[in-house]
Amino acid sequence: LRRHLQIQLDKPVHFEVAGSYQAASNDVVSGASHLGLLPYNTLTNTLQSDPQLHVLAHEVVDGSEASDGYLVVARTTKANDVKELVGSTICYSDKLSSTGYKLPRGYLRRQGLDPDKDFVAHFSGDHQQVLRDIVEGVCTVGGTYAGNYSTATQAGIPVARLRILVPFTGSTPHDGWVASRTADPEMVASFTKALLDFQPARDIGRERLGEKKRITGYVEPEPEWLNPGD
Template sequence: MRLLPRLFMSAFALAAMLGSAHAQDTLYFSAIPDEDETRLAERFDKVADYLSEQLDVPVQFVPVKSYPAAVTAFRNDQVQLAWFGGLSGVQARLLVPEARAIAQGDEDQKFVSYFIANTDTGLTESADFPAAAKGMSFTFGAKTSTSGRLMPEFHIRQETGEAPEDFFDRVGFSGDHSQTLRLVASGAWQIGALNFAVYDQAVADGAPEIETAKVIWKTPPYPDYNWTIRGDVDARWGEGFADKVQAALIGMDDPDLLAAFPRTRFIAASNEDYAPIEKVGRELGLLE
């Protein structure tokens, strides 16, 4: 029986899955659930096929239900490779000795978050932080999202001198970027912060939400998403395997695969690239 490991399995089922994984030499990978689960599966099942062909080993995508679940799966060796956000990647590497970031999208060197507002607020786009948003309702994305929480909160504090809970009337967490867009567009929340790529894709797709949820401010750039691999993969799949995975990711040039992220290409990355994210994470108490 083919098993898909999930964090909500019983301990027995997890043990069975791990034993099966090692016996079949399957490389499992996951990704933070920053969008709808159906869309993620469509994206990453194709990536699994590509990696399997390039690496000459079975590769399987493992969906998880939350950002912390992706980190836990990586820590517990339920997955050996993961597409993380900046903060979740730092969290995972701190928990797994010798884990390293091996690739990032070209766009991830200078990522930005958009602050969007429902058109009924009367807020319009400006190069300056939207001080007129004081007293309105605001939603982040997932609690440990780099682009949906960490960097937006950092800039709220930096620009206003106040915690989000003090500057805004009400603060919440939508769970993912797509949901933030939907909630702001519907007026359930007046303002929200999300990954710029998700909003830009909604614009390209002509999504109806962009009619009532408009960009009002963009953060300064920061490093974000990354592919991170466990430090023990060479011992399991052979010397140089991590480098082979890195080469496969950097060599991914199929426009359909890249558009699924969406990224124009992948480039080499290192743990040191995410030192600024670790610093902010510690400042905000999101890292132990």
């Protein structure tokens, strides 16, 4: 993607991985980064901090504009209902994650459970580590998203030792690109066009971008995506 963007913008493009979701959000709000790619819940929280930020585009993954959340357990876990797991440890990826925090907690509440009182929280740091922690017994259950689960084998995670307990905790748009207030408007317009025009087969010679993310394009955000409510 970086090479494609450099060609389209005719200037160098530097990608940097932030230390956390919050750090990525802070960098965009402060202007330390001109642009940021943020998970959906992080993005909406960032917009609450600075409503004037401009959301450019969201990822399309395998032709889908949204991702489903899962609750995953070890295959040896006997429970068939999340209520049977009360008192156990639940793994979250990050407090600013949608499928790794917000959706699992919302699902638990809809089942009449209190995620803070009925479970012990453990923060794994990222979605792949959530699955590793379940395999290793750090936690009994964990929240993640469909794309992470389906590609985990490629990251060396023994998915055969896992199973999906809850196949739908909710749905959320994929990660979105957002521009800082300090970003040059002309550059932002060119960057947005490059994203929305991106066709993997034509531009990088592959059907998808990334074996894990499997991006097939980008789409403009729907208004309701930016005002998700509670």
